[in-house]
Amino acid sequence: MAHSPTTPGIAAGRLAKDAYRGNFADLYAPLGPHEAIVAADRCYFCHDAPCITACPTEIDIPLFIRQIQTGTADAAARTIFDQNILGGMCARVCPTETLCEGACVREAAEGKPVQIGQLQRFATDSLMAADTHPFVRATPTGRQIAVVGAGPAGLACAHRLALRGHDVVVFDARKKPGGLNEYGIATYKAAGNFAQREVAWLLSIGGITLRTGVRLGRELSLAELQDDFDAVFLGVGLAGVNGLQIEGDDYDNVHDAVDFIARLRQATDKSKLPVGRHVLVIGGGMTAVDAAVQSKLLGAEHVTMVYRRGRDRMGASDYEQTHATSTGVRIITGASPVRILARDGKVDAVEFAYTEEDRSGMRLGDETFCIPADQVFKAIGQRLDDAPAGLTLDGAKIGVSAGGRTSLPGVWAGGDCVSGGEDLTVTAVAQGRDAAEDIHAALMGLNALAAE
Amino acid sequence: MADLSSDFVGIKSPNPFWLASAPPTDKEYNVRRAFDAGWGGVVWKTLGQDPHVVNVNGPRYGAIWGADRRLLGLNNIELITDRPLEVNLREIKAVKRDYPDRAMVVSLMVPCEEQAWKEILPLVEATGADGIELNFGCPHGMSERGMGAAVGQVPEYIEMVARWCKQTTRMPVIVKLTPNITDIRYPARAAKAGGADAVSLINTINSITSVNLDTMSPEPSIDGKGSHGGFCGPAVKPIALNMVAEIARDAETAGMPISGIGGVTTWRDAAEFLALGCGNVQVCTAAMTYGFKVVQEMISGLSEWMDQKGYVSVAEVSGRAVPNVTDWQYLNLNYVAKARIDQAACIKCGRCYAACEDTSHQAIAMSPTRVFTVKDDECVGCNLCVNVCPVEDCITLEPLSAGTLDERTGEAVKPGYANWTSHPNNPASTTAAE
Numbered sequence: 089m090a091h092s093p094t095t096p097g098i099a100a101g102r103l104a105k106d107a108y109r110g111n112f113a114d115l116y117a118p119l120g121p122h123e124a125i126v127a128a129d130r131c132y133f134c135h136d137a138p139c140i141t142a143c144p145t146e147i148d149i150p151l152f153i154r155q156i157q158t159g160t161a162d163a164a165a166r167t168i169f170d171q172n173i174l175g176g177m178c179a180r181v182c183p184t185e186t187l188c189e190g191a192c193v194r195e196a197a198e199g200k201p202v203q204i205g206q207l208q209r210f211a212t213d214s215l216m217a218a219d220t221h222p223f224v225r226a227t228p229t230g231r232q233i234a235v236v237g238a239g240p241a242g243l244a245c246a247h248r249l250a251l252r253g254h255d256v257v258v259f260d261a262r263k264k265p266g267g268l269n270e271y272g273i274a275t276y277k278a279a280g281n282f283a284q285r286e287v288a289w290l291l292s293i294g295g296i297t298l299r300t301g302v303r304l305g306r307e308l309s310l311a312e313l314q315d316d317f318d319a320v321f322l323g324v325g326l327a328g329v330n331g332l333q334i335e336g337d338d339y340d341n342v343h344d345a346v347d348f349i350a351r352l353r354q355a356t357d358k359s360k361l362p363v364g365r366h367v368l369v370i371g372g373g374m375t376a377v378d379a380a381v382q383s384k385l386l387g388a389e390h391v392t393m394v395y396r397r398g399r400d401r402m403g404a405s406d407y408e409q410t411h412a413t414s415t416g417v418r419i420i421t422g423a424s425p426v427r428i429l430a431r432d433g434k435v436d437a438v439e440f441a442y443t444e445e446d447r448s449g450m451r452l453g454d455e456t457f458c459i460p461a462d463q464v465f466k467a468i469g470q471r472l473d474d475a476p477a478g479l480t481l482d483g484a485k486i487g488v489s490a491g492g493r494t495s496l497p498g499v500w501a502g503g504d505c506v507s508g509g510e511d512l513t514v515t516a517v518a519q520g521r522d523a524a525e526d527i528h529a530a531l532m533g534l535n536a537l538a539a540e
Numbered sequence: 541m542a543d544l545s546s547d548f549v550g551i552k553s554p555n556p557f558w559l560a561s562a563p564p565t566d567k568e569y570n571v572r573r574a575f576d577a578g579w580g581g582v583v584w585k586t587l588g589q590d591p592h593v594v595n596v597n598g599p600r601y602g603a604i605w606g607a608d609r610r611l612l613g614l615n616n617i618e619l620i621t622d623r624p625l626e627v628n629l630r631e632i633k634a635v636k637r638d639y640p641d642r643a644m645v646v647s648l649m650v651p652c653e654e655q656a657w658k659e660i661l662p663l664v665e666a667t668g669a670d671g672i673e674l675n676f677g678c679p680h681g682m683s684e685r686g687m688g689a690a691v692g693q694v695p696e697y698i699e700m701v702a703r704w705c706k707q708t709t710r711m712p713v714i715v716k717l718t719p720n721i722t723d724i725r726y727p728a729r730a731a732k733a734g735g736a737d738a739v740s741l742i743n744t745i746n747s748i749t750s751v752n753l754d755t756m757s758p759e760p761s762i763d764g765k766g767s768h769g770g771f772c773g774p775a776v777k778p779i780a781l782n783m784v785a786e787i788a789r790d791a792e793t794a795g796m797p798i799s800g801i802g803g804v805t806t807w808r809d810a811a812e813f814l815a816l817g818c819g820n821v822q823v824c825t826a827a828m829t830y831g832f833k834v835v836q837e838m839i840s841g842l843s844e845w846m847d848q849k850g851y852v853s854v855a856e857v858s859g860r861a862v863p864n865v866t867d868w869q870y871l872n873l874n875y876v877a878k879a880r881i882d883q884a885a886c887i888k889c890g891r892c893y894a895a896c897e898d899t900s901h902q903a904i905a906m907s908p909t910r911v912f913t914v915k916d917d918e919c920v921g922c923n924l925c926v927n928v929c930p931v932e933d934c935i936t937l938e939p940l941s942a943g944t945l946d947e948r949t950g951e952a953v954k955p956g957y958a959n960w961t962s963h964p965n966n967p968a969s970t971t972a973a974e
């Protein structure tokens with residue numbers, strides 16, 4: 089029997105078959121060659137450009153845009169990849185409105201920044217379509233480095249190390265490489281199996297061995313890695329998720345948003361993916377938005393996101409919030425869940441209390457309200473689980489000094505698992521890359537030389 | 541409302557916008573529609589002797605573009621009309637009959653022999669045309685056959701042919717000049733000496749617009765080879781304006797009517813040509829880019845501007861700026877200006893900084909928070925920052941009043957006027973006449 093958005097409970101195939109393809113395809117069509125040149129022409133080629141400073145990987149944006157403008161998209165891509173080997177993914181997923189485009193002088197002047205993200209995609213797509221790898225490795229150094237985690241941080245680190253002539257083995261617990269590029273990012277941002285295509289292209293530099301299905305702490309220990317390799321880089325992300333710690337957290341149909349998204353990303357046929365009629369997402373970050381929007385795109389009739397603080401405090405940018413509401417997601421702020429109500433062991437509704445906030449902090453008010461829900465997604469943050477023993481933590485994450493050095497000799501770390509920097513793909517890339525340079529300098533004695 | 545009607549050497553037209561001799565004026569079908577769209581007059585595509593010439597059968601145009609493929613310059617290797625003389629004459633007559641209030645000028649190019657000119661002129665006169673324009677400007681193809689620019693580059697020939705024409709016809713004679721010459725005043729003086737009623741300029745400039753880097757052929761490429769063409773369109777306007785001004789302020793040619801041509805694309809361009817001494821303007825590339833309708837913007841724009849300024853006739857505008865065109869040696873060296881940056885308008889791109897720091901006088905300071913300020917003790921007032929700033933009127937050059945300290949020189953700005961001719965640094969300085 090065919091289902092519809094109003095089918096009660098949890099059901100798959102709420103939409104017509106071909107609706108799914110459109111819903112999960114590229115959110116924005118890529119620029120065509122003429123559009124790219126017109127868009128590129130708007131760049132003023134600023135002196136000491138603010139957009140470069142705003143990019144965690146410090147891509148020379150005015151230069152690559154000028155290279156597009158003069159018809160040399162491949163040279164533009166080189167400029168991008170020199171700084172950010174995952175420039176293709178970043179072009180798709182970066183919250184540019186708060187990064188480069190937010191700093192663009194034309195944003196200040198007219199509220200219309202140069203389309204840096206789209207231009208970056210134009211350039212990187214162009215070079216990647218040529219299917220040749222633009223970098224050549226340095227003479228082999230004979231050094232071996234272990235990278236744990238094949239997410240953006242690990243991949244960026246591995247690529248830079250390989251470039252410098254080192255041999256790298258990348259271990260990842262999951263079946264496929266890519267980290268959250270493969271299992272987390274919203275489908276419509278990385279359409280066309282882009283995460284896997286990008287990893288394959290990145291690995292084609294050579295010198296990197298990928299070993300998936302191997303988990304540090306299970307099949308591997310840090311001590312072993314320290315013994316077997318000249319250096320170790322940890323880019324393990326945040327595997328743990330925060331719980332609600334309220335009654336009903338363990339009811340059926342109460343899920344971690346990241347698990348739901350991972351399943352969604354791996355589902356080749358989205359029409360087979362069940363989703364509730366009334367979906368409730370708890371949280372205010374990018375994960376919450378992605379879970380909410382994609383539930384809607386799967387055909388849920390009502391999707392509500394509830395965040396405990398004000399809109400201005402939400403982790404999701406204005407742009408992401410607008411994207412959610414324009415997809416039909418309702419956003420409620422200033423309310424926190426107090427109880428999950430069930431019928432027959434399955435979630436039925438969630439009771440919220442309004443929050444009150446002043447200088448002393450946030451409290452729950454007395455007044456409550458209920459929202460019906462047959463599926464609840466928790467998106468109130470990820471955390472580092474099972475950090476290898478011996479590592480000094482900074483708060484809940486691995487503490488690092490400049491260059492990504494941890495408290496253990498020979499062990500570096502970067503990405504979401506370390507403290508400092510926003511939890512973004514581009515930040516992970518920057519940290520992975522910088523750690524690689526630091527490892528390289530340490531192994532080759534460059535630091536000592538420089539000190540002399 | 542300003543009166544846009546124009547009387548150019550006795551040729552009347554409802555407005556000063558004529559289509560230049562070129563493909564837009566190539567045939568009756570076009571010219572009728574041009575007149576319907578509002579053009580004040582046309583200079584018919586250049587006629588020649590029969591048998592008519594043959595054009596290339598491949599591309600005739602090359603171009604350069606700005607943002608969003610805005611056409612900035614056009615190059616062509618087209619020749620004069622490639623239709624029989626009799627067909628053109630018949631069509632000219634028919635159109636003039638039906639549009640008596642529009643200017644109908646016929647462009648001509650025949651070999652540099654008296655007989656050739658004396659034969660064609662009566663035929664043109666018989667059409668009822670208002671005047672003729674002698675095409676001494678076409679820089680490609682025809683010049684290889686001793687016509688066009690080949691004549692325009694030899695003042696003696698210009699004078700000679702102009703004289704033959706004046707002797708043979710009652711029609712006003714306009715001499716169209718080539719810019720492919722070092723000093724435009726010589727051909728203009730020759731035209732005057734030959735009795736011509738007016739000059740029109742510029743025709744197109746010798747050019748190669750681009751090279752195909754795959755085939756290594758200049759564009760437009762005819763079977764792998766290219767030849768220089770004639771350049772026109774917005775890019776040539778500054779060159780044309782200067783040449784017009786040179787003629788307008790030359791003692792020998794001052795006062796001779798000028799029809800301004802070269803890059804006229806908007807009403808503003810037209811007003812500038814008029815201000816530098818033109819009686820009217822001719823347009824080719826703008827029409828070839830946007831179609832005949834562009835004239836409507838030119839008409840409404842010129843009219844609105846004239847109303848705002850209180851000019852009632854085109855003649856009142858004509859030549860207004862000529863007295864202000866002078867030689868470098870007469871520029872006032874006591875005039876001191878400094879760049880001023882409007883901080884509220886500044887969008888912090890830093891282009892002024894890069895330009896001044898790298899290529900000018902290191903006179904702009906940049907703070908860590910990207911505030912850009914002018915160092916008056918270094919600024920020479922060159923205007924580069926103004927020109928590279930993407931925000932109009934964000935940076936302006938403000939003159940210092942007499943008596944204020946110029947921090948760069950450490951001297952007070954002197955009152956009055958003093959130029960190079962009397963400057964102590966000029967070895968040939970002459971004391972100003974008492």
Ligand SMILES: Cc1cc2nc3c(=O)[nH]c(=O)nc-3n(C[C@H](O)[C@H](O)[C@H](O)COP(=O)(O)OP(=O)(O)OC[C@H]3O[C@@H](n4cnc5c(N)ncnc54)[C@H](O)[C@@H]3O)c2cc1C
Pocket residue numbers: 181182183236237238239240241242259260261262265266267268269272273274277302303304305323324325326327346349374375378502503504505510511512513514516
């Ligand atoms: C739903 C969601 C949407 C997001 N959307 C965006 C977005 O639009 N834009 C943006 O910039 N950022 C976004 N982010 C954040 C971004 O994905 C991360 O900041 C980024 O992926 C961090 O990279 P990483 O390499 O540090 O970690 P991860 O991408 O998490 O990669 C870590 C890798 O390590 C592996 N691993 C973990 N533990 C072990 C172990 N013990 N042994 C072996 N391997 C292990 C994991 O399997 C994984 O492959 C989003 C995050 C989520 C959850």
Ligand SMILES: Cc1cc2nc3c(=O)[nH]c(=O)nc-3n(C[C@H](O)[C@H](O)[C@H](O)COP(=O)(O)O)c2cc1C
Pocket residue numbers: 560561562563585586614615616618619620621647675677678716742743744771772773774776801802803804822823824825826
């Ligand atoms: C394709 C083409 C053909 C031209 N043919 C002639 C011509 O036959 N006779 C002539 O006097 N000028 C000819 N010209 C020159 C134009 O009349 C005009 O002088 C020149 O294009 C500059 O004006 P513009 O910048 O408005 O185009 C031609 C120009 C073009 C583009």
Ligand code: SF4
Pocket residue numbers: 878879895896900901902903904914915918919920921922923924925926
């Ligand atoms: S006017 Fe010239 S010298 Fe003065 S600040 Fe501007 S660029 Fe520098």
